[in-house]
Amino acid sequence: MPPRLSPFVQRLPPRFLCPAVPRSFFRALGSIQPKPRTNPERFNHGHDLPVLISSRTSAFLRKEPMLPLRTGAIAIKKGMSAIYDPVTAKRIPCTVLQLDRCQVISHKRRDIHGYWAVQVGCGTKEAHNVSRPERGHFAAQGVPLKRHLAEFRVKNAEGLPEIGSTISADLFQEGQFVDARAITRGMGFAGGMKRHGFSGQPASHGNSLTHRAMGSAGASQGSGSRVLPGKKMAGRMGAEMHTVQNLKILKVDVENGIIVVNGAVPGPKKGIVKLQDAIMKPWPNIDPSVGVSGMGSTAEKLEASV
Template sequence: MPNTNGILGRKLGMTRVYNEFGQASPVTVIEAGPCFVLQRKTVGKEGYNAIQVGFREKKASRMIKPEAGHFKKSGGTGYYHVREFRVENAKAYELGQQISVSELFKVGDKIDVTGQSKGRGFQGVIKRHGFGGGRETHGSDFQRQPGAIGSSAYPSRVIKGKKLPGHMGTDRKTIKNLTVVDIRPEENILLVKGAVPGAKNGLLSIYTKA
């Protein structure tokens, strides 16, 4: 059965596992798949080879008509999350084909995990960029401000990219070279050493290393 280079998953949380020597390792528990092929994209029609997959089934009552029409081509089952993964030969896949975690990964594999980081709202420079701030004693009026941000005469503007207060979080982040610690195919569970982006129940894209 052909394999794509990735699968969709959902972050369930973090825990720890112990090896045969009693050493603890922090792991992230991910519900990885199963995903189902919804559409095949080819070089001749779309200009590239890819498959569109769905993750986490959606009730028919929660689908709008354009969604229902699209899902009908692959069997009629709807999904909350739809993403694309590049493949070498899209025609090697069948519409409705299931892609499971045990097909793509094995214990010890290195993987890349992409997700949306936690939103922190509007933050100052100390939390957002790690500034040290000023001293808080002897009547100082400079504690958590960013300080000087440029000259008035030249260049008479704030340079692009200057570290200033602003919106923090909800960025697309990728953590590379994480190790697969354990796979539980009967539960579609993947245990990955270390942390991955996002909050609990956040959507993740998990890629195999080429």
């Protein structure tokens, strides 16, 4: 019976029949041959999920359902109070906000700026306290000088009110929900216990004047002998943009421009608060023209007269 050859010997030819090919030749072949295309559905494992497309247009379309249908308003925080509810017999804490000559300044269009937005201004300012580029911006739109400016993203062109329109307090109705954005109060330099809620060091057992100290900031050789970025440490606290969602409108006074919302709003007294329809709640079923009186700008009136 002849001896059996191993499968490995049968698969490979003898070495003297194989020419010596340098390793650089295989590297050149690997760079020339086309690489396999990445599976476009590797990030979407569900059968009902659409394929994600990495483009500016597709990103805008994904974000479009979450954008409000109308503009918001700039308000001034006057302080906190409370309202007694006779039905539930509870004392409801609330924040009093006031609108001060809130007016539409300009528009941001998608074909020009890449997105839909409304620029709103409030208050007033002397001309000698406004820079020349800012004065040119207000003059081009035909609106008076404003102290504060803010932008409110909207879904499409239907949410752009007329330039120069005045926004009143009845833009928001009692019972609806809004999102409040403001800059929080600045606390200055704060330690780890106040800034991040650290528990602190032990009160006894050899602790020497480090009861409120942070402790170790990073390991030695195991993690690269450095402090990793983003480590919670002592530093400046507050003075950051913060958003409080789903605040209920309790009262609206159109004559005095006062809006009373349930709960607390970030920022100090006399601070600027940006109010807009809550994105986590159903959109209010009201006419988009409610609360916005179309006065028109001076520039449009001059063009119409000519």
